Amino acid sequence: xxSMNNENDAAKTAERQQGFESPETIDAELAQALSHxxxxxxxxxxxxxxxxxxxxxxxxxxxxxxxxGWALGCVLVAGSVSGGLVERHHRIAAEQMAAAQRxxxxxxxxxxxxxxxxxxxxxxTDEVLLAGVDSDVSRQVxxxxxxxxxxxxxxxxx
Amino acid sequence: MTxxxxxAAEEFARIVERHRPQIFRFLLSSTRDVDLAETLTQECxxxxxxxxxxxxxxxxxxxxxxxxxINLQKDHWRxxxxxxxxxxxxxxxxxxxxxxxxxxxxxxxxxxxxxxERVGEVWKAVKGxxxxxxxxxxxxxxxxxxxxxxxxxxxLSEGTVKAHLSRAVARVRLELGGKR
Numbered sequence: 001x002x003s004m005n006n007e008n009d010a011a012k013t014a015e016r017q018q019g020f021e022s023p024e025t026i027d028a029e030l031a032q033a034l035s036h037x038x039x040x041x042x043x044x045x046x047x048x049x050x051x052x053x054x055x056x057x058x059x060x061x062x063x064x065x066x067x068x069g070w071a072l073g074c075v076l077v078a079g080s081v082s083g084g085l086v087e088r089h090h091r092i093a094a095e096q097m098a099a100a101q102r103x104x105x106x107x108x109x110x111x112x113x114x115x116x117x118x119x120x121x122x123x124x125t126d127e128v129l130l131a132g133v134d135s136d137v138s139r140q141v142x143x144x145x146x147x148x149x150x151x152x153x154x155x156x157x158x
Numbered sequence: 159m160t161x162x163x164x165x166a167a168e169e170f171a172r173i174v175e176r177h178r179p180q181i182f183r184f185l186l187s188s189t190r191d192v193d194l195a196e197t198l199t200q201e202c203x204x205x206x207x208x209x210x211x212x213x214x215x216x217x218x219x220x221x222x223x224x225x226x227x228i229n230l231q232k233d234h235w236r237x238x239x240x241x242x243x244x245x246x247x248x249x250x251x252x253x254x255x256x257x258x259x260x261x262x263x264x265x266x267x268x269x270x271x272x273x274x275e276r277v278g279e280v281w282k283a284v285k286g287x288x289x290x291x292x293x294x295x296x297x298x299x300x301x302x303x304x305x306x307x308x309x310x311x312x313x314l315s316e317g318t319v320k321a322h323l324s325r326a327v328a329r330v331r332l333e334l335g336g337k338r
Contacts, residue, residue, distance in 0.1 A: 026327060029334070030327070030334060033277070033330070033334055036273045036274075037300070038299060038302075040277045042183065042300075045187070046179075048182075048195070049182055049183075051192075
């Protein structure tokens with residue numbers, strides 16, 4: 001009998017050394033806790049097992065919940081997609097407007113530059129013309145009167 | 159032929175009547191979800207009914223059914239992990255609620271309260287166990303199955319069952335010891 005006990009103890013020691021101990025080596029307190037645990041689950045299971053079956057409503061509820069979840073998900077996805085599209089559309093419109101404004105500004109600048117260039121060209125022509133006019137006007141004696149003027153000069157010298 | 163079919167159906171009906179509460183209890187303790195436990199119990203017996211012809215009686219009907227239940231439960235958790243949105247849709251009761259179910263066998267109110275606390279601590283430890291450890295622990299200490307039956311139901315060797323059980327008990331002991 002003693003040798004059998006020794007063998008059991010040795011087996012338990014060997015099991016402990018291998019990293020686990022025999023499940024039977026539980027103290028009284030643990031045994032009581034486990035017994036309460038078992039009683040608790042048995043009581044809960046009996047109560048749940050004998051309750052009125054509500055399988056159909058539960059199924060219906062679950063399918064409603066599932067459908068509602070899917071619908072909500074679809075709405076959220078559609079909302080986010082359409083929001084993104086609207087946002088993109090606004091951004092593209094704003095970019096197009098800005099590009100058009102830039103093009104208009106560039107065109108107006110070009111027109112101004114061309115106008116300035118024309119103005120400067122006309123200034124040059126006028127100056128040249130005026131210079132010509134001045135030289136013509138600045139003649140003291142018209143060419144038709146030049147022989148008379150020469151005669152007068154000859155008389156004066158005499 | 160019809161008589162043989164009728165006899166098989168009658169036998170299966172008897173098995174359902176006899177083992178259904180135990181299968182339900184195991185699934186309830188594993189999932190802490192009454193609706194899910196009911197669903198999985200139904201699936202278990204549906205599967206058993208389909209395969210009743212292939213049951214050769216090498217193990218007991220209870221062990222065979224328990225094996226189906228364990229596999230169904232495993233599949234359920236695997237699917238749940240794969241489909242992450244299902245994790246938000248759980249009906250598992252919390253540990254305090256699970257601990258409320260204690261028969262009023264204890265003498266004083268204080269003792270009853272203490273017993274409830276202890277049950278809560280065991281639940282907490284069980285929640286922290288791995289799937290296999292939990293299954294082995296529940297089969298041993300709630301269903302009071304022998305190690306050989308647990309090994310047959312889980313498909314593990316007896317040595318592996320012992321190791322899982324020992325680690326589970328150590329975890330429970332640690333949880334109980336930590337609260338003292």
